[in-house]
Amino acid sequence: MRYRTANTANEARVDVSARGFWTRGRRAFMDIRIFDPMAACHRELSLETAHRRNEQEKIRAYGERIQHVDQGSFTPLVFTTSGGMGPKAKCFYSRQADVIAEKKHQPKSHVVAWMRCRLSFSLLRSALLCLRGIRYSAPTTTDIAGLDYQATIVESGIMVWII
Template sequence: MCLRKGVTVEHILSCAKGGFPSIRHNEIRDVSTQLMSEVCYNVSIEPDLQPITGEPSSGAASAITTDGARLDITANGFWGSRFEKTYFDVQVFNPYAPSNRMSSLSATYRKHENIKKRAYEQRVREVEHSSFTPIVLSLTGGLGNAAFTCYKRLASLLSVASIPSPPTVNTRPTIQGAGVEAILSVKRDQHYNTTMSWLRCWLPFSLLRSSIVCIRGARSSRGHLLNWTCCHGPSSPRIKSAHSHLCTLNF
């Protein structure tokens, strides 16, 4: 557990000690990347953005303009042809944090999506000549509007629901549009509703596992054991209550 005195459940779910929020983020990023690699081209994790060399900046003050900036995922052919690149950035926020709990959940999703867009969208569009999609989720399993649309698109690419009529023996399917789905959806002999149901199960349960780890996990640094006598042990009634509450949330 976190060694801070008077620790609350809200703090536990957001505390960076032990690296649990990063594990939660990386789980969503890695599995999303793996699924995109089945239906997209040139998929990579944490690609470096090109440095800004004299381009006029007309974006928001919060825009990221430093060298070495990176986004979580890049993929070609997600929203268009194989040459159209899209950058994705994942964020999993805690709806119980003090900065979020005073707003409605829908407003919180919009806030975090807009933060991501102000930070990266103009740079991706004008320097990388690509599109940008923020993937914002809450740790209770919900999706922002952009993330929901993104995973619907991913499910359609992975499924066979939108396959056109099969080509003849001597004809190759076209590469653009439904042709991509026709070529690569053969890997998963599933209809769209089956694939989307799987995604809707995988996302909440993945977030649930990581949230339980945040509550129950030992926040020791690598190579150093945690001294349980100086913090709340895992059998603390308060931690047991938080664990039970989290497991009964409506995911």
């Protein structure tokens, strides 16, 4: 591979693949990155530069391998946490809107609005998951064999009424 940052692991996989997306009969591979433009590493950069830099990192990691080994095309899908898109992601979304509008016999503007809404909610869920973590926590078990009930009641401040 030309770049040292290329992902050469046998288990290396991109996030999404589709046959016939860009060209009939050819597989298209997409890898997704969501970044926070307000992060310390992006603060000094313009938004366009940050998008371009993130796209180039993805291309260096997967582009050459997908082109030569998998015989497909590669598109990095770079988004900001607030819903902004990189240039290649905009092209991808435009093509996807064309395909959906044609298939569903809907105006492209309606399809684009629907896709933007779905994307905004997905990014919001992802950001909340990163900030808050998952809601579900594995049930914990307590060994009740050695539990001192009297001390637990006193420590918790629970009033016990004996009738």
